[in-house]
Amino acid sequence: MAHIVDLGKYTDQQQQLARIAKALGHPARIAILELLEQQTHCYHGDLTADLPIAASSVSQHLNELKDAGLIQGEFNPPKVKYCINRERWQEAKRLFGAFFQDLPDENAEASCCD
Amino acid sequence: MAHIVDLGKYTDQQQQLARIAKALGHPARIAILELLEQQTHCYHGDLTADLPIAASSVSQHLNELKDAGLIQGEFNPPKVKYCINRERWQEAKRLFGAFFQDLPDENAEASCCD
DNA sequence: TATTTCCATCGCAAAAGTACGATGGATGTT
DNA sequence: AACATCCATCGTACTTTTGCGATGGAAATA
Numbered sequence: 001m002a003h004i005v006d007l008g009k010y011t012d013q014q015q016q017l018a019r020i021a022k023a024l025g026h027p028a029r030i031a032i033l034e035l036l037e038q039q040t041h042c043y044h045g046d047l048t049a050d051l052p053i054a055a056s057s058v059s060q061h062l063n064e065l066k067d068a069g070l071i072q073g074e075f076n077p078p079k080v081k082y083c084i085n086r087e088r089w090q091e092a093k094r095l096f097g098a099f100f101q102d103l104p105d106e107n108a109e110a111s112c113c114d
Numbered sequence: 115m116a117h118i119v120d121l122g123k124y125t126d127q128q129q130q131l132a133r134i135a136k137a138l139g140h141p142a143r144i145a146i147l148e149l150l151e152q153q154t155h156c157y158h159g160d161l162t163a164d165l166p167i168a169a170s171s172v173s174q175h176l177n178e179l180k181d182a183g184l185i186q187g188e189f190n191p192p193k194v195k196y197c198i199n200r201e202r203w204q205e206a207k208r209l210f211g212a213f214f215q216d217l218p219d220e221n222a223e224a225s226c227c228d
Numbered sequence: 229t230a231t232t233t234c235c236a237t238c239g240c241a242a243a244a245g246t247a248c249g250a251t252g253g254a255t256g257t258t
Numbered sequence: 259a260a261c262a263t264c265c266a267t268c269g270t271a272c273t274t275t276t277g278c279g280a281t282g283g284a285a286a287t288a
Binding site: 009010014015017018021022023024025026027028029030031033034037038039052084086089092093096097099100103104 | 129
């Protein structure tokens with residue numbers, strides 16, 4: 001009961017953003033995405049070779065990125081080729097951009113909780 | 115030994131980004147930051163009133179946001195006034211902006227792992 | 229001083245995350 | 259067919275996260 005946050009208690013945007021942020025919340029997954037972004041590493045083996053974790057751990061991280069929709073895998077026998085999901089990537093970019101918009105002026109009047 | 119990722123295995127940027135993303139990886143914390151961003155809710159009580167979780171849970175989330183550097187608290191007896199850490203906010207904006215830069219063209223030659 | 233308000237922390241329980249080695253299936257090679 | 263390669267999944271162990279109620283301390287009020 002603890003962590004499957006009851007749907008409806010937060011907005012879709014909040015849940016979307018949190019979902020993506022959570023997927024980005026580990027340096028290995030950041031590193032994987034950066035490698036995929038450069039399009040120089042697209043295979044599990046390539047990624048494993050450049051990451052300081054075991055192959056099975058890489059698989060797990062790839063799965064989490066896939067579950068969050070940020071990447072997709074295409075079977076390219078005998079390997080699986082991973083790519084960034086461009087649509088989702090743009091969506092993530094948009095969500096974070098909107099979230100990190102400029103704050104109201106620090107010295108605005110009525111700035112807080114009067 | 116499990117989760118304190120050995121320093122040095124990932125770049126500072128990767129660790130910074132993952133640290134912030136992790137803090138954003140829960141809808142309650144997104145909601146808290148949005149409320150602080152609007153500067154209409156700055157106190158623990160205000161936040162708790164608008165969130166679907168218990169007061170002690172709000173405190174925990176506030177602590178995590180503070181640990182990640184995204185917010186700061188200022189003692190304003192008998193309450194604590196929370197504000198977004200503007201420096202850190204800009205830093206986060208920059209990091210995510212750089213990360214979500216436009217991808218190379220999908221159909222670029224030599225796109226991947228030849 | 230006694231009482232109330234505010235909220236941080238503690239202690240608990242349940243769930244999820246992280247990492248690894250081992251297993252096994254699918255594909256390609258000999 | 260026998261073997262090797264690639265990698266997803268399983269099983270395990272440990273840590274972290276999440277959430278809550280309860281406790282307690284600090285500040286304002288009576």
